[in-house]
Amino acid sequence: MNESDVQTIEVALGARRYPVWIGRGLLGDSARWRARLRGRHALVVSNTTVAPLYLERIAQGLDGLHWSSFLLDDGEAHKTFGNVGRALEALATSGATRDACVIALGGGVVGDLAGFAAACWMRGIDFIQMPTTLLAMVDSSVGGKTGVNLPAGKNLVGAFHQPRAVVADIDTLATLPDREYRAGLAEVVKGAAIGDATFFAWLEANTDALVRRHTTTLVEAIARKVRYKAGVVARDETEQGERALLNLGHTFGHALETAGNYTALLHGEAVAIGMLLAARLSERLGMSEAPDTARLQQLLDRLGLPVARPAGMAPEQLLALMRLDKKNTAGTLRLILWRGIGKAQIVTGVEETAVLETLAEATSVNAASGRATAS
Numbered sequence: 001m002n003e004s005d006v007q008t009i010e011v012a013l014g015a016r017r018y019p020v021w022i023g024r025g026l027l028g029d030s031a032r033w034r035a036r037l038r039g040r041h042a043l044v045v046s047n048t049t050v051a052p053l054y055l056e057r058i059a060q061g062l063d064g065l066h067w068s069s070f071l072l073d074d075g076e077a078h079k080t081f082g083n084v085g086r087a088l089e090a091l092a093t094s095g096a097t098r099d100a101c102v103i104a105l106g107g108g109v110v111g112d113l114a115g116f117a118a119a120c121w122m123r124g125i126d127f128i129q130m131p132t133t134l135l136a137m138v139d140s141s142v143g144g145k146t147g148v149n150l151p152a153g154k155n156l157v158g159a160f161h162q163p164r165a166v167v168a169d170i171d172t173l174a175t176l177p178d179r180e181y182r183a184g185l186a187e188v189v190k191g192a193a194i195g196d197a198t199f200f201a202w203l204e205a206n207t208d209a210l211v212r213r214h215t216t217t218l219v220e221a222i223a224r225k226v227r228y229k230a231g232v233v234a235r236d237e238t239e240q241g242e243r244a245l246l247n248l249g250h251t252f253g254h255a256l257e258t259a260g261n262y263t264a265l266l267h268g269e270a271v272a273i274g275m276l277l278a279a280r281l282s283e284r285l286g287m288s289e290a291p292d293t294a295r296l297q298q299l300l301d302r303l304g305l306p307v308a309r310p311a312g313m314a315p316e317q318l319l320a321l322m323r324l325d326k327k328n329t330a331g332t333l334r335l336i337l338w339r340g341i342g343k344a345q346i347v348t349g350v351e352e353t354a355v356l357e358t359l360a361e362a363t364s365v366n367a368a369s370g371r372a373t374a375s
């Protein structure tokens with residue numbers, strides 16, 4: 001793939017529509033993204049791992065602007081309200097006016113937090129997503145969900161705030177550790193599992209190439225997932241209906257992440273386990289068939305993702321965390337369940353006993369290994 005081969009996928013939100021650019025050399029291609037900045041101030045939000053690797057690549061493009069950077073410590077545990085406050089202080093110190101732009105350079109943690117800070121500063125300023133993980137490229141940088149975690153639960157505080165552009169420079173994936181890369185593949189599988197059986201079969205046929213990070217296969221996977229998500233977001237920006245399907249595996253997954261104090265499991269790993277739990281629960285409720293669950297489990301397993309509940313996270317503890325999920329209404333569980341490959345459904349009033357039984361049947365494993373086998 002050449003630097004000139006850039007794919008553009010539009011998130012069609014009328015006056016707030018924006019491009020997702022996917023390709024090589026995009027961070028250094030400031031002629032492309034600089035035009036999306038309107039004012040004279042920019043704050044680059046990144047973290048202590050990513051900034052030393054990639055801040056320099058965009059610095060030249062910011063020449064002539066009044067810009068500074070704000071770096072988070074690395075990790076999900078730092079996606080906190082306190083750090084949003086610190087980012088806002090950095091905007092204040094820099095004298096950012098309403099036409100300032102926040103640039104999120106990093107993975108989903110940086111993107112979610114930076115986007116939320118942009119949504120809050122002076123009641124909303126522009127931001128640009130520059131995702132540097134696979135997960136951020138295929139999921140978190142697109143769609144405008146921003147926010148932070150509380151000790152009580154994942155993403156409990158936030159805002160819908162769309163970026164002005166998404167700059168997905170796949171060159172950055174060269175330094176991404178394998179475990180993080182695999183976690184990103186979980187969100188690719190999720191998109192196919194929810195809404196595209198053909199894509200799911202393509203993923204099954206291309207597993208080895210994806211694990212090897214074969215460039216054209218990887219770019220096709222990224223583009224297919226982004227195209228799918230962009231379509232859902234354009235139809236249902238603020239999750240009044242269809243968009244909730246993008247949460248397949250997340251009620252379980254977020255509970256697993258919270259139970260692990262945001263350190264035991266990566267988001268993508270928790271989503272992989274969560275999708276399997278959702279598939280098993282769906283089977284238990286007569287909504288899906290065992291062969292589909294087996295295909296999902298096999299694909300996740302071949303991609304090197306965990307598929308079972310980690311040891312030390314008790315079903316009752318996880319259920320208690322699931323009760324605080326944002327999709328719930330009127331004190332009942334509202335989950336995204338599965339109707340087999342390519343089909344998901346929002347189900348309200350799911351019986352807690354069925355959830356507990358599903359959680360209890362999953363084999364316990366050691367979360368620290370990042371791998372697991374299923375029962």
Ligand SMILES: NC(=O)c1ccc[n+]([C@@H]2O[C@H](COP(=O)([O-])OP(=O)(O)OC[C@H]3O[C@@H](n4cnc5c(N)ncnc54)[C@H](O)[C@@H]3O)[C@@H](O)[C@H]2O)c1
Nearest residue numbers: 049107108109110132133135136139140145172175176267
């Ligand atoms: N807003 C959304 O729609 C949405 C969607 C999916 C996930 N999320 C959120 O995204 C977060 C997970 O994002 P993530 O998986 O990107 O995790 P992350 O942001 O923690 O990044 C993963 C790790 O990779 C490092 N890293 C990032 N880019 C790198 C690079 N190019 N080279 C080397 N190291 C690099 C980071 O420093 C970090 O250690 C979660 O908080 C999740 O809730 C949000």
Ligand SMILES: O=C(O)C(=O)C[C@@H](O)[C@H](O)[C@H](O)COP(=O)(O)O
Nearest residue numbers: 139143145154155243246247250326
């Ligand atoms: O964009 C969406 O909508 C999603 O649900 C994408 C998810 O992969 C992502 O993890 C999102 O942050 C979860 O949102 P939440 O509303 O459950 O916090």
Ligand SMILES: [Zn+2]
Nearest residue numbers: 139187250271
């Ligand atoms: Zn997710």
